[in-house]
Amino acid sequence: MSKSKKTARRHGAAGTILCYLVMFIVLVVSLYPLIWVFISSFKEVPGGLGLPHPWKFDGYISIFTKLNIGAYFANSLFITTLSTAISTVAVTMAAYVSARMNFRGKGLVTLMFASTLYVPSISISFPIYRMMSSFQLQDTRAAVIFVYSGLNIAITYFVIRSYFLTIPREMEEAAQIDGCGYSQTFWRIIFPLAKPGIATGAILAFLNNWNEFYFASLLLTSKSKMTIPALLGQFKGTYSMDRNGMFSAIVVSVLPTILLFCACSKVFIKSLTAGAVKG
Amino acid sequence: MLKTGKKKNWRRSLFILAFLLPGMFLFFAIYAYPLVNIFGSSFCEWNYKNLLHPEFLGWNHIFDNFIRLFTKDTHFKTALINSLKWIGLTAVIQVPFSILVALVLSKKRKGWALTRNVFLIPNIISTAAIGLIFLNLYDPANGLITDLVHLVNPDLPLNILAKPGTAFWGVTFSYILFGGTNCLLLMSQISAIPQELYEAARIDGASDFQADRRITLPLLRPMIGTVLVLACNYGLLLYNELFLLTKGGPDGATYSLSLYVYQTSMGSTKLNFALGNAAGVIQVIIGLVLVISINKLLRTNESDL
Numbered sequence: 001m002s003k004s005k006k007t008a009r010r011h012g013a014a015g016t017i018l019c020y021l022v023m024f025i026v027l028v029v030s031l032y033p034l035i036w037v038f039i040s041s042f043k044e045v046p047g048g049l050g051l052p053h054p055w056k057f058d059g060y061i062s063i064f065t066k067l068n069i070g071a072y073f074a075n076s077l078f079i080t081t082l083s084t085a086i087s088t089v090a091v092t093m094a095a096y097v098s099a100r101m102n103f104r105g106k107g108l109v110t111l112m113f114a115s116t117l118y119v120p121s122i123s124i125s126f127p128i129y130r131m132m133s134s135f136q137l138q139d140t141r142a143a144v145i146f147v148y149s150g151l152n153i154a155i156t157y158f159v160i161r162s163y164f165l166t167i168p169r170e171m172e173e174a175a176q177i178d179g180c181g182y183s184q185t186f187w188r189i190i191f192p193l194a195k196p197g198i199a200t201g202a203i204l205a206f207l208n209n210w211n212e213f214y215f216a217s218l219l220l221t222s223k224s225k226m227t228i229p230a231l232l233g234q235f236k237g238t239y240s241m242d243r244n245g246m247f248s249a250i251v252v253s254v255l256p257t258i259l260l261f262c263a264c265s266k267v268f269i270k271s272l273t274a275g276a277v278k279g
Numbered sequence: 280m281l282k283t284g285k286k287k288n289w290r291r292s293l294f295i296l297a298f299l300l301p302g303m304f305l306f307f308a309i310y311a312y313p314l315v316n317i318f319g320s321s322f323c324e325w326n327y328k329n330l331l332h333p334e335f336l337g338w339n340h341i342f343d344n345f346i347r348l349f350t351k352d353t354h355f356k357t358a359l360i361n362s363l364k365w366i367g368l369t370a371v372i373q374v375p376f377s378i379l380v381a382l383v384l385s386k387k388r389k390g391w392a393l394t395r396n397v398f399l400i401p402n403i404i405s406t407a408a409i410g411l412i413f414l415n416l417y418d419p420a421n422g423l424i425t426d427l428v429h430l431v432n433p434d435l436p437l438n439i440l441a442k443p444g445t446a447f448w449g450v451t452f453s454y455i456l457f458g459g460t461n462c463l464l465l466m467s468q469i470s471a472i473p474q475e476l477y478e479a480a481r482i483d484g485a486s487d488f489q490a491d492r493r494i495t496l497p498l499l500r501p502m503i504g505t506v507l508v509l510a511c512n513y514g515l516l517l518y519n520e521l522f523l524l525t526k527g528g529p530d531g532a533t534y535s536l537s538l539y540v541y542q543t544s545m546g547s548t549k550l551n552f553a554l555g556n557a558a559g560v561i562q563v564i565i566g567l568v569l570v571i572s573i574n575k576l577l578r579t580n581e582s583d584l
Contacts, residue, residue: 012486015486015487015488016388018383019383019386019388020388022379022380022383023380023383023384023388023390023391023394026380026394026397026398027394027397029456029457030397030398030400030401030457030459031397031400033412033413033416033423034400034412036416036423037412037415040415040421045421046415046421047415047418047420047421047422047423048421048423048426049423049426087305089301090301090302090304090305091302093298093299093301093302094298094299094301094302094303095302096298097294097295097298097299098299101291101295103292103295109299109303112303112306112311113302113306115310116306116309116310118508118512118566118567118570119310119314119563119566120512120515120516120536120537120559120562120563120566121516122516122518122537122540122541122559122562123317123536123537123540123558123559123560123562123563124310124313124314124316124317124559124563125313125540125541125545126313126317126540126544126545126552126555126556126559127312127313127316127317127556128309128313129545131308131312131313146308146309147309149305149309150305150306150308150309150310151309153302153305153306153309153310157302181290182290182291182294183294186298207403210405211403211404211405211406211407213405213406213407213519213522214518214519214541218541218545228405229405229406229407229408230407232405232407232408232410232411232523233407233522233523235411236411236414236523243415246411246415247415250408250411250412253405253408254404254405254408257403257404257405258400258403258404261396261399261400261403262396265396265399268399268403269396269399269463272399272402272403272460272463272464273463273464273467275460276464276467276502276505276506276509
């Protein structure tokens with residue numbers, strides 16, 4: 001008897017149908033809204049069922065020429081890259097020290113980072129907003145970069161720290177016997193070994209910062225500085241008349257993420273799984 | 280010998296301090312100071328009239344802002360109730376749905392990896408985009424969901440987001456089924472369960488359903504706890520989808536705590552920072568209570584970290 005036949009009998013026909021039904025529902029719920037937006041974006045009047053007739057590209061033309069959506073991508077990329085770099089460096093250093101060395105208050109450091117995970121970021125947004133104004137940073141990209149650098153520290157801290165914990169102690173001991181100082185040990189020995197873990201944490205922070213909407217739309221008021229999510233937020237009020245533009249903007253804004261995810265889903269999945277913080 | 284030891288110790292402390300400093304700076308600037316600030320100012324009178332000079336309410340009136348929130352402020356009341364509802368709904372709809380999908384996909388039938396990846400897509404794209412997509416799905420004239428809903432029940436209002444009752448469900452539906460990340464986390468835990476357990480169960484004549492119920496689910500408990508914490512926090516924080524769909528309307532019926540905080544201290548004309556921060560304090564406390572109680576209920580400490 002073949003193996004597949006055996007499995008089929010074990011699951012039973014009802015089980016099989018149920019499984020595929022669940023999978024079908026998941027696919028429809030997750031994908032259909034996106035496909036609907038994609039197809040609709042080519043319609044003269046977006047929405048409804050069926051295929052576009054005739055196919056219109058007006059929305060896409062207008063967001064690339066009139067709206068200049070490329071500039072928003074540039075803002076997003078600039079803000080996200082810089083903030084991810086700052087937070088990853090800062091968190092990596094703290095995570096290294098607290099994972100590999102003994103000192104008083106070590107538990108407190110971990111507790112501090114962990115506690116940030118459960119602080120609803122919007123509840124503390126007014127002091128942050130005020131702080132940025134008092135530094136004369138209102139409506140600057142620097143303010144957003146600063147906030148983003150701190151926003152994800154809990155998750156990156158745990159991801160990177162748990163990776164440091166997997167590196168054998170002998171590595172440092174050997175380095176120290178060879179006369180490496182503390183920072184040399186870190187940069188020459190541990191950092192290269194921990195790169196995969198650090199990358200995992202950085203990807204997660206990048207993804208969160210790339211998609212962040214609340215602080216971007218709170219801190220940035222001039223259109224020329226806005227990130228992609230903040231721009232999408234503008235569509236409800238300002239451009240709601242231009243429905244073709246709205247549909248095209250949605251498609252163009254999510255497409256890079258989706259394509260990147262399709263191309264390297266393994267990397268994404270690794271990062272997202274590592275993000276299951278146990279606090 | 281002693282001297283070099285001391286010198287080494289000193290250098291070691293300096294190194295530790297230097298490496299902790301940047302992370303600690305971010306922690307204090309983005310979390311600690313703002314937290315202290317909202318707690319402190321929630322006991323003050325501080326609004327658009329005295330922006331630069333918050334005033335302590337005095338010991339006799341120290342809880343006035345909180346009293347006002349719970350007794351006089353109708354928007355806050357709806358915000359609190361809605362947020363609690365969204366936390367509850369996330370716990371009873373999103374999490375069980377994620378568990379079901381994780382169990383199904385872990386059987387590794389044809390197409391499981393594709394389904395898992397597709398399920399992740401709504402979680403990896405911006406929630407602003409999701410909000411805007413649903414705004415169009417609910418469009419009274421051409422929205423897909425509007426059309427579908429009216430096929431089932433023609434009595435519902437044409438504009439789902441314009442009536443308080445349906446608007447709440449409209450917002451809920453825009454996020455509640457998207458449990459891709461939860462599902463991924465659960466699946467990673469399921470794959471760590473030793474296969475021998477299932478083989479033994481099979482020999483004893485257990486069906487797949489029984490094996491899931493008796494083996495997988497109990498072993499999954501800690502991860503279900505993690506997922507519950509993450510999902511309930513999402514429900515507590517709900518803002519982006521809401522902001523794009525209803526902005527709290529109609530008539531404040533879909534306010535959430537997050538939206539209340541934003542509107543009260545940053546988003547309207549007669550701002551009251553102390554009141555907004557007091558609402559923020561309540562949000563922080565609810566978050567803490569959630570985490571602690573879920574941990575108590577579902578997670579044993581030994582499996583942590």
